[in-house]
Amino acid sequence: MINYIIRRILYALPILIGVNVITFVLFFVVNTPDDIARMQLGQKRVTQEAIEKWKADRGYDRPILWNANASGTGKLTETIFYIHSVKLFVFEFGQSDSGRDIGHDISQRMWPSLAITVPSLLLGLFAYITFALILAFFRATYIDVWGVVLCVVMMSVSSMFYIIGGQFVIGKLLHLVPISGYDTGIQAIKFVALPVLVGLVGSIGSSTRWYRTIFLEEMNKDYVRTARAKGLPEKLVLYRHVLRNGLIPILTGVVVILPMLFIGSLITESFFAIPGLGSYTIDAINRQDFAIVRSMVYLGSVLYIFGLLLTDISYTIADPRIRLE
Amino acid sequence: MPVLFITDILIFVLLGMVILFAWYTTRHEHLRAPWRQVAANPLAMVAVVILGFYIIIGLLDSIHFHPRLSWEEEKQVEYSTEIHSLLDVLTEKMRTQIETSYSAPFATHSFAKEVIVLPDGSEIRAYPRLAFAGRHLDDVNDVGSDILIKSISGGLVGLFIWALLCGLSIFWLARHRQHTLNETLGSIIQRQGRIPWHIILITLGLCIVTLSTLFYLSSFYHVLGTDKVGQDVFYQSLKSVRTGLLIGTLTTLVMLPFAIALGIMAGYFRGWVDDVIQYLYTTLNSIPGVLLIAAAILMLEVYMTNHAVDFTSVEQRADMRLLFLCMILGIMSWTGLCRLLRGEALKLREIDYVQASQAFGVGHLTIMLRHVLPNVMHIVMISIVIDFSGLVLAEAVLAYINIGVDPSMASWGNMINSARLELARDPVVWWSLAAAFIFMLGLVLPANLFADAVRDAFDPRIRTMQ
Numbered sequence: 001m002i003n004y005i006i007r008r009i010l011y012a013l014p015i016l017i018g019v020n021v022i023t024f025v026l027f028f029v030v031n032t033p034d035d036i037a038r039m040q041l042g043q044k045r046v047t048q049e050a051i052e053k054w055k056a057d058r059g060y061d062r063p064i065l066w067n068a069n070a071s072g073t074g075k076l077t078e079t080i081f082y083i084h085s086v087k088l089f090v091f092e093f094g095q096s097d098s099g100r101d102i103g104h105d106i107s108q109r110m111w112p113s114l115a116i117t118v119p120s121l122l123l124g125l126f127a128y129i130t131f132a133l134i135l136a137f138f139r140a141t142y143i144d145v146w147g148v149v150l151c152v153v154m155m156s157v158s159s160m161f162y163i164i165g166g167q168f169v170i171g172k173l174l175h176l177v178p179i180s181g182y183d184t185g186i187q188a189i190k191f192v193a194l195p196v197l198v199g200l201v202g203s204i205g206s207s208t209r210w211y212r213t214i215f216l217e218e219m220n221k222d223y224v225r226t227a228r229a230k231g232l233p234e235k236l237v238l239y240r241h242v243l244r245n246g247l248i249p250i251l252t253g254v255v256v257i258l259p260m261l262f263i264g265s266l267i268t269e270s271f272f273a274i275p276g277l278g279s280y281t282i283d284a285i286n287r288q289d290f291a292i293v294r295s296m297v298y299l300g301s302v303l304y305i306f307g308l309l310l311t312d313i314s315y316t317i318a319d320p321r322i323r324l325e
Numbered sequence: 326m327p328v329l330f331i332t333d334i335l336i337f338v339l340l341g342m343v344i345l346f347a348w349y350t351t352r353h354e355h356l357r358a359p360w361r362q363v364a365a366n367p368l369a370m371v372a373v374v375i376l377g378f379y380i381i382i383g384l385l386d387s388i389h390f391h392p393r394l395s396w397e398e399e400k401q402v403e404y405s406t407e408i409h410s411l412l413d414v415l416t417e418k419m420r421t422q423i424e425t426s427y428s429a430p431f432a433t434h435s436f437a438k439e440v441i442v443l444p445d446g447s448e449i450r451a452y453p454r455l456a457f458a459g460r461h462l463d464d465v466n467d468v469g470s471d472i473l474i475k476s477i478s479g480g481l482v483g484l485f486i487w488a489l490l491c492g493l494s495i496f497w498l499a500r501h502r503q504h505t506l507n508e509t510l511g512s513i514i515q516r517q518g519r520i521p522w523h524i525i526l527i528t529l530g531l532c533i534v535t536l537s538t539l540f541y542l543s544s545f546y547h548v549l550g551t552d553k554v555g556q557d558v559f560y561q562s563l564k565s566v567r568t569g570l571l572i573g574t575l576t577t578l579v580m581l582p583f584a585i586a587l588g589i590m591a592g593y594f595r596g597w598v599d600d601v602i603q604y605l606y607t608t609l610n611s612i613p614g615v616l617l618i619a620a621a622i623l624m625l626e627v628y629m630t631n632h633a634v635d636f637t638s639v640e641q642r643a644d645m646r647l648l649f650l651c652m653i654l655g656i657m658s659w660t661g662l663c664r665l666l667r668g669e670a671l672k673l674r675e676i677d678y679v680q681a682s683q684a685f686g687v688g689h690l691t692i693m694l695r696h697v698l699p700n701v702m703h704i705v706m707i708s709i710v711i712d713f714s715g716l717v718l719a720e721a722v723l724a725y726i727n728i729g730v731d732p733s734m735a736s737w738g739n740m741i742n743s744a745r746l747e748l749a750r751d752p753v754v755w756w757s758l759a760a761a762f763i764f765m766l767g768l769v770l771p772a773n774l775f776a777d778a779v780r781d782a783f784d785p786r787i788r789t790m791q
Contacts, residue, residue, distance in 0.1 A: 018608035026620050035627050152777070156714065156770040158721040160741050161762055168748050266615055267722055282726055285619045293620055300613035308611075 012305045019301040024085040027294050093295040102295050113264025113276030120199040132211035154205030163271045166198040180273040195272045218246045248318045256311045259303035326404045328389040330644040336387050359782040367521040369778030372771035374528040386412040386567040408640050418544040422457035424555035430756050431546050433459030458546045479541030483534035550756035562764045564735035572720045573713040579655030584662040592670025606660040614657050621653045622728040643731035662708045669701045703783040710776040714769045737761040
C-alpha cells in the first residue's frame with residue numbers, strides 16, 4: 001500500500017512540473033513583463049522608466065530564464081522563472097501585484113470558502129442520493145419519467161439564474177436572510193444558508209440523474225436478482241444491496257473534489273460577497289493581478305492532482321477487487 | 326460588399342461538414358439505423374425542430390456585409406463602414422427603433438417618470454410616450470385591442486406559411502413513399518409509421534406562428550421591452566443566438582482533431598506514445614478550467630491592447646476574442662473525449678479484424694483510419710451533442726467573470742450580466758433576465774433532450790439493454 005502511494009506521488013511530480021511550465025509560458029513568455037506593465041500602466045504615454053520601475057517593484061526586472069550577469073548558481077536562481085515559478089513548488093506564492101502576501105491571504109480566505117462548500121457537499125450528497133433512490137424505486141413509472149424530465153429541465157437552466165432567483169425571492173421578497181455578505185462565528189449561518197441552498201438546487205438535476213443511472217445499473221446485476229429471488233422486500237434490496245454498492249462510484253467521485261473544496265466556488269462567492277478564495281480569484285481576474293491568478297492556477301492544479309491521488313487510494317479501499325499492482 | 330469573419334468561415338465549413346456527413350450517412354444502412362431510432366423519438370423530434378429554428382437564425386446572422394449607402398447610387402458605389410448581417414436587415418425596425426431607456430414589454434410609455442413640458446408651457450412629471458413603440462396609436466388606451474388585432478394578423482401569416490410548409494412536406498413524403506397525397510395525410514393523422522410526423526408538423530406550426538406573431542408585433546412594439554440604453558431586448562436575444570451556437574459548436578470543431586488523433590494513437594500504439602499522450606491530458610486536465618480561461622483571456626487582452634493596429638473594427642476584435650475563447654474551451658475539453666477514445670482503441674486493437682490486418686501488413690495509419698476510427702465514431706457523436714449544452718451554459722458564467730465573449734457582442738451571458746443588478750430596482754426590471762432565460766432554456770433544453778436521444782440510440786450498452 002505504501003509502495004503504491006509513493007509510486008503515485010512520484011507519478012504526480014512530472015504533472016506538477018508540467019502545470020508549472022504551462023503557467024510560466026502563459027504568463028511570462030506569451031506576453032513579456034514589459035507588455036503586462038504597459039497594459040497596467042495605460043497604453044499610450046508610458047515611459048520606459050515607468051515600466052522599469054513597475055517591473056522592479058514586483059521583481060519582474062530579471063531575465064526570464066538565464067541571468068548571464070549573476071555569478072555561480074545565481075545564473076539560474078536570479079531569474080523570473082526561478083523566483084516566480086519554481087518557488088511555487090514549495091508553496092511560496094510571493095507578493096501579489098498590489099503588494100500583499102498571497103500565502104497569508106490564502107490561509108485567511110480558505111475558511112469562508114470551506115464554510116460554503118462543506119455543507120453544500122454533505123447536504124447535497126444526502127439530498128441527491130435520496131432523490132435518486134426514490135426515482136430508482138419508482139423506475140419505469142410516471143414518477144420516474146417525470147422526475148427525469150424535471151431533472152433535465154433543471155439541468156438546462158444556467159446556474160446564474162438559480163443564484164439571481166434565489167437572491168431575489170428569498171433575500172429580497174421574503175427577507176429571510178441577507179442578500180449577501182459574511183460574518184464570523186455563529187452569525188455566519190444566516191449568510192451561508194442561501195448560497196448553500198442555491199448551490200444545492202443548482203446541481204440537483206445533473207447529480208440526481210447521474211446517481212439514478214448508477215443505481216439502475218447496479219439494479220440490473222445478478223446479486224440484486226438473487227436478493228429479490230430469495231424474497232427480500234424491494235426496500236431492503238435497495239437499502240442493503242443497491243445503495244451500498246452504488247455508493248462506491250458515488251463516493252469515489254466525491255473524493256476527487258474533496259481537496260478542491262478549499263478553492264470554493266468562484267461564482268457563488270462573488271455573488272454573495274463571501275470573502276473566500278473564489279471571490280479572491282475573481283477579484284484578481286478583474287483587477288488583472290497576474291501574481292494571484294498564477295498562484296491560484298497552480299494551487300488549483302495541485303489540489304486536483306491530490307484529489308486524483310486520493311481517488312485512486314479510495315478505490316482500492318472501497319473495492320477489494322482492485323489490486324495494487 | 327460581403328465581409329467574412331473567421332467565425333463565419335468556420336461556421337460554414339462546419340455546415341458543409343454536417344451536410345457531407347448526413348449525405349454519407351444516408352448511403353450506409355448501418356449508420357442510418359441509429360438515426361432512425363432518434364427520428365422515432367417524439368421528444369427528440371420536437372427538439373430537432375426547435376434547434377432548427379435556432380440554427381436558421383444563427384446562420385442568417387453569420388452572413389455579414391457592409392451595406393451600400395443608398396444616396397451614392399448615381400456616382401461611384403460607396404459602402405458604409407458598419408457591418409450588418411442578414412438578420413440585421415430582417416430586423417431593421419427592432420435594430421433602429423432605439424428608445425432612451427428602459428421600457429416594459431408592450432409598453433407605450435417610458436419606465437421612468439420624466440419632466441414633460443406641456444404645449445401651454447407648464448411642466449409636469451409623468452411617464453413620457455416612447456419614441457417608437459405604439460407611435461401609430463391615436464389613443465393609447467386602445468393598446469390592448471391593437472395588440473390583439475396585430476397578433477392575430479401576425480399569427481394568420483404564420484399559419485399560412487405553416488400550411489404551405491405542411492403541404493410541401495406532405496407532397497415530398499408522398500413522392501418519397503410513392504403513395505397518394507390522401508394516403509400520406511391519413512397516415513400522418515392516424516400516427517402510422519415510425520417517424521412521428523404529426524408531432525413534427527405541430528411543433529413546426531407552433532414555432533412559426535409564435536415567431537411570425539412576434540416579428541410582426543416587434544415592428545410596432547418592443548415585445549420584450551428595452552434595456553438601459555433603449556435597445557430592443559428581443560433583438561438582442563436574437564443576436565445572441567449566433568454567439569451561443571458558435572460557442573457550442575466551434576469549440577467542438579477545434580477540439581475534435583486533437584481528441585480523435587491523440588486518443589486513437591494512444592490506444593493503438595500503447596507504449597511510450599500512450600505515456601506521452603496520457604501525461605499531456607492529465608496535465609491539461611489538472612489546471613482548473615475557469616482559471617485557465619481567465620489566464621488565457623487576460624493574456625489575449627494584453628496582446629490585443631499592445632497590437633491594437635491589427636484589429637480594424639470592434640466587430641473584428643469581438644470576433645477574434647470569440648474564436649480565441651472557443652479555442653481555449655476546446656483545448657480544455659478535448660481531454661475527456663481523448664480518454665474515452667483511448668480506452669476504446671485499447672479494446673479495438675485486440676479484436677480479430679485489426680489483428681488480421683496487422684498480420685497482412687496493412688499500415689498503421691490505414692488500420693487506424695479504416696478499422697479503428699469508424700468504430701469509435703459513436704463515442705465522438707455522443708460526446709459532441711452532450712458537450713454542446715454545457716458550453717452554452719458556460720458562456721453565461723464566463724461573461725459574469727468578464728472572461729467570456731467581448732462585452733460589445735450580443736450574448737445571453739452579457740444580457741444577464743448587465744441586467745442582474747436591475748432586480749434591485751423598484752418596480753423590478755425583469756424583462757432582460759426573462760428574455761435571456763427563455764432563449765437559453767429554449768436552446769439548452771432541446772439540446773439536452775436531443776443529446777439523450779442520440780446517446781440512447783448510439784451507445785451500444787444502452788442499445789443492448791433495450
